[in-house]
Amino acid sequence: MRATAPGGAPAALRSDLPRDGESPERAAARLAARRGALIALPPIATMTLLFVIPLAIVAVYSFATRGRTGRTVLGDWNIAAYARLGEPLVLEVVGRSLGYAVLTTAICLVIGYPFAYWLTTRPMRVRAVMIVLVMLPFWSNLLVRTYAWRVLLASDGPIPAAFAALGLGELRLLFTPFAVVLGLVYGYLPFMVLPLYAALERLDLRLVEAARDLGASGWEAFRHVTWPLSRPGVVAGSVLVMVPTFGAYVTPELLGGSRTTLVGSFVVRQFLSARDWPFGSALSMAILLLMLVATVVYFRLQEDRA
Amino acid sequence: MRTTPKHRGRTVAVLAVTALIAAACAGGDDAGGAATCEPGQVDGDLLLYNWTDYVDPELVPAFEAEYGIEVVEDFYTSNEELLARVSAGGAGYDVVVPSDYAVRIMVEEGSLLELQQDAIPNLANLRDDFTDPAYDPGNAHSVPFLWGTTGLGVNVGLLGDVEPSWALVFDPEVAGTLPGRVSLLDDPREVLGAALHYLGLDPNTTDESELQQAADLVAQAREWTAAYDSGTYQDNLVSGEVVVAHGYSGNFLEAFDGLEGFAYLVPEEGATVWTDAMAILADAPHPCTAHTFIDFVLRAERGAALTEYIYYPSPNAAAEALIDTEILEDPAVYPSAATQARLRFLQDTGDFETRYTDLFLQATS
Numbered sequence: 001m002r003a004t005a006p007g008g009a010p011a012a013l014r015s016d017l018p019r020d021g022e023s024p025e026r027a028a029a030r031l032a033a034r035r036g037a038l039i040a041l042p043p044i045a046t047m048t049l050l051f052v053i054p055l056a057i058v059a060v061y062s063f064a065t066r067g068r069t070g071r072t073v074l075g076d077w078n079i080a081a082y083a084r085l086g087e088p089l090v091l092e093v094v095g096r097s098l099g100y101a102v103l104t105t106a107i108c109l110v111i112g113y114p115f116a117y118w119l120t121t122r123p124m125r126v127r128a129v130m131i132v133l134v135m136l137p138f139w140s141n142l143l144v145r146t147y148a149w150r151v152l153l154a155s156d157g158p159i160p161a162a163f164a165a166l167g168l169g170e171l172r173l174l175f176t177p178f179a180v181v182l183g184l185v186y187g188y189l190p191f192m193v194l195p196l197y198a199a200l201e202r203l204d205l206r207l208v209e210a211a212r213d214l215g216a217s218g219w220e221a222f223r224h225v226t227w228p229l230s231r232p233g234v235v236a237g238s239v240l241v242m243v244p245t246f247g248a249y250v251t252p253e254l255l256g257g258s259r260t261t262l263v264g265s266f267v268v269r270q271f272l273s274a275r276d277w278p279f280g281s282a283l284s285m286a287i288l289l290l291m292l293v294a295t296v297v298y299f300r301l302q303e304d305r306a
Numbered sequence: 307m308r309t310t311p312k313h314r315g316r317t318v319a320v321l322a323v324t325a326l327i328a329a330a331c332a333g334g335d336d337a338g339g340a341a342t343c344e345p346g347q348v349d350g351d352l353l354l355y356n357w358t359d360y361v362d363p364e365l366v367p368a369f370e371a372e373y374g375i376e377v378v379e380d381f382y383t384s385n386e387e388l389l390a391r392v393s394a395g396g397a398g399y400d401v402v403v404p405s406d407y408a409v410r411i412m413v414e415e416g417s418l419l420e421l422q423q424d425a426i427p428n429l430a431n432l433r434d435d436f437t438d439p440a441y442d443p444g445n446a447h448s449v450p451f452l453w454g455t456t457g458l459g460v461n462v463g464l465l466g467d468v469e470p471s472w473a474l475v476f477d478p479e480v481a482g483t484l485p486g487r488v489s490l491l492d493d494p495r496e497v498l499g500a501a502l503h504y505l506g507l508d509p510n511t512t513d514e515s516e517l518q519q520a521a522d523l524v525a526q527a528r529e530w531t532a533a534y535d536s537g538t539y540q541d542n543l544v545s546g547e548v549v550v551a552h553g554y555s556g557n558f559l560e561a562f563d564g565l566e567g568f569a570y571l572v573p574e575e576g577a578t579v580w581t582d583a584m585a586i587l588a589d590a591p592h593p594c595t596a597h598t599f600i601d602f603v604l605r606a607e608r609g610a611a612l613t614e615y616i617y618y619p620s621p622n623a624a625a626e627a628l629i630d631t632e633i634l635e636d637p638a639v640y641p642s643a644a645t646q647a648r649l650r651f652l653q654d655t656g657d658f659e660t661r662y663t664d665l666f667l668q669a670t671s
Contacts, residue, residue, distance in 0.1 A: 068657060069411045071393050089668050155546045172487070174547055175532040258490075258531040261671040269671070272386040273494060274663040 055288075062281035070275025081282035090266075090283070094290075097262040100177075101246040104184040108192040108241050109234065111185070116196035116233075117226075120203070131197070134190050146183060146254045153179050153255070175257025183251040188244060192237040199233025200226075235302045243291050263287055343425040343594035345601060350592035351376040352599050355391070355399040357582070358383055360452075362615035369602050375595060383537055384493075392417055392587060399587055400596040406441040406581045407495065409448045410654050418447040419586040425597040428604035431624035439581060440653060448583035449600050450621035452556075452612060455641060455649060456496055456578040459543045459551045459558040461486070463567020470571035472504035474550045475531075476523050486549035487532035489539045490524075494666035495652045496578060497524055497534075500552065503576040509650050512658040517665055525669040534670055544568065554580075556618035559638055570638045572645050579649035581621065613639075 022030075062081055065073040084090065119127055137145060151157055153173040163171040173179050203226065211221040249264030256262070261269075263283070270280030343349075352369070358381040366377045380399065382388045385408035391397050393415055404412055412418045423429055429437075429449065436450045458474055464485060473480040475488045490497050499509035501520035511517055532548050539551040540561035551558075558570040584603065586596040602608060609625030612618075614633060619640050620626065626634065633639050641649065655662065 066660070068659075069414050070389070070659075071415050089671060093671055175487075257533040258528045258670065266667075266671055269492075269667060272384065272390060273492065274660075274667060275386065275389065276660075276663070 058281045058284055061277050062285050064278045064281075066276045066278055072277040081276075081278040082286075084279060085282060085286050093261055093263055093266045094287075096260075097246050097264075100180060100184065100252075100260075100262060101242050104181060104188065104245045105192075105238050105242045107181070107185050108189050109238065112189060112192035112196055112237065113230075113234075116193050116200050119193075119197055120200045131194075134193050138190065142187060142250055143254075145187070146250055149179070149183055149186070150174060150254060153182075174255065175260075177256070177260055179255040180252045180260050180262075183255045184245050184248060187248075187251055188241045191240040191244075195236035195240065196230065196233040199230045199236075203229050231302060235299065239295055239298065243295065246291060247287060341594075343422055343597045345425050345427050346373075346598055347425070347594040348373045348375050348592070348598055349594040351378060352592060352595045353378050353380070353398060353400045353590075354599070355380045355382065355388065355397070355402045357381065357403060360403065360582075360616065362611045364611060365603070365608060368608075369599060372602075373595075373598065377599075395589055397587065397589075398591065400590040400592050401584055401586055401599055403451055403582050403584055404448070406439065406583065407652055407654065409583050409585060410441045412585065413442065413447050417588055419588050419590060419593060419596075420446055421449070421586065421600075422597060425594070426601045426604065428601045431604050431606060431609070431622050433621055433623040436581070436621040439583075440651060441581075442583070445583075448585040449604065451582045451584045451603065452616070452618040453579065453581040453621055454555040454618045455572055455645075456491070456500075456552070456554055456580065457570060457572040459540060459553055459562075460569050460571055461543060461546070461549045461567060462569045464549055468571075470573050472500055472573045472575050474573075475552060476501060476504050476527055478526070478529075481527065481530050481550070484530065484549050486546070487530055488527075488550040488552070489533050489535050489542055489548045490527070490531055490552045491539070492534040492536045492670075494663045497552070497670075498662055498666055499578055499650075499652055500573075503573065503650075506575065509576070509578065510653045510655055512655050514661070517658075517661060521665040521669045524666070528670065555638065556616050559617040572641060572648070574648065576648040576650060578652055579646075580651070 060074070061072060063077045063079065065076045065078065065080070067073045119130055122130065152159055154160070155170075155172065155174065160171040160173060163169070207225050207229070208221050211225045212218075216224065247264050248262065249268060252260055252262045253265050253268075256265075267280050267283050267287070270276045270283060274280075352375060354366075354377055356379065366379065370377055382391070385405050388402060388404055389408060389411060392399070392402065392412070395417070409418070423445075426449065429445070432445075432450065436445075436453075438444055439450070442448045458470070458472075460468060460474065462468065468474060471477075471480075474484075475481050475490060481488055490500075498517065498520045501523040502509045502511060502516065505516075505519055505523065507516045507520070533542070535542065536553075539548070539553045540557045542548050543551040543558075544561050544565065555570055555572075558568070562568040562570070584600050586593055586600075590596050603612075604622060606622065606624035606628055609620045609622030610628035613620040613625065613629050617633065617639050620629065637645065
């Protein structure tokens, strides 16, 4: 097949013409594909401008050198920053962050699953109201809501005061791991509830009834029918909670203390306190890669099982 | 190529614009040789990048009214934030207010304009001990704005009269048994400096084993440290979240205003003294307005108003006569001679600087 149509026609028109030996159907399909590419252009341009280019800049900085005063020297490229990723301190902070992310995801699932299931059994009107209530906190800024938690958890705040009033002694909540997990669960629970609700809503209850009719106990019906059918929602919800909590910055920074440094704060401290942009960039790239691989593996495993 | 007269006109215009841009760029590169500014001269609005809540509310309106220009303010909360914003150039600010060590970094990185001291006649108002600081000899690139000390805010209502000592945050026998927790600044030099003072070592040490000892002390203190916090420590102290907080004198005194049971102490082992200084960015769009602003702040009555508003001592000798004697005689604001003898500036440790940040992050992450 010749690559180009006979000359003369302007380039834009030329490719609209059927090519030699091409069926009209294929030509139409090719045209549709081209229109599709045109429609995809704005999102591709946006992603390039706001994601690919900044990421490329981070990648470039990760191979640069930290100057004496902390200014990044572009040139003299090296992988010293990546060599530091294996340091015990880095592994400790990454491990701690993973722990918080897994714990937060597990708690969100335990709270979110029964709630989403209960929602699907409500009348349509109640569901709509409840869904709005789940999403309502998003209408105000996360920073403001986290500061509200600071007030609630502070030593002179209502929760420790109630605790003391009951004669249970002094309660210190702010700047503790408990405060961090509480803040993370609070912030990301909706990301678990919404996909679970979407999955459970599509569940055909007659399948559960059929299982019960065939002699399955309530637990067995859940274990072998409801749970497998809702798994796409569980997977989506877990990824939506786990990935952002792993790199969370605002919540651990405001509610956590001296023993709860997570990767988000650790990276920020490289850029500000240490003025070590190459190491901060290398850390960011490593975290991105880790999350990408983890997510892909997780989806694959779930697909295999389903 | 042939050009019609009309086209030629456009070509000339393009060349002229290019030449202007080139001239502007050259001016930016060779800022020291920029046009001379006269005292009181303004060349546009002032773009001020300063610490949050660091000027009295009358200063900016008074400057705007006197010179008929606008002041656009933007704020930062740490020297590191300032450095991150301006080190790449093109930040678009005129005047910034870095602390002593940050002035040195910015001079070394070429971020600051060399001052035209003739355009700042009120430099004569500075106290003698502020005219030749170690971080910027001869005030060539910066002019002291305010100074202060870094010490401990203490809930004396709860702890009673305590010895002014770093033991309050580092000694397991003292800090470990307090009826509450402590907070330390999120700042490598300040925290390791405090630990070095407590150990009786030089806060500007370049000895690896001495620094390691200090880092070990900081790591041990994690057990009773609630947070590393440079932004809200005074609020956490007042609200009872912590009982001892490491921080800057003026912030504590402002937070303690009208409250009983709190005190600011300068530890007897020694502590940090610092200066925040006004400086002009090398690529400042309005360098003459910037010089005039610095001169304006150095007026006696402006210096006095600043100190009376934020309780940091003034480097301005002429201002002292106008400052409320209650503030002048308050040892928490103006340290006594005995205290002053124990104060040390944090100095550049050269290539060792990165060891401070690395060991601090290791001890606290």
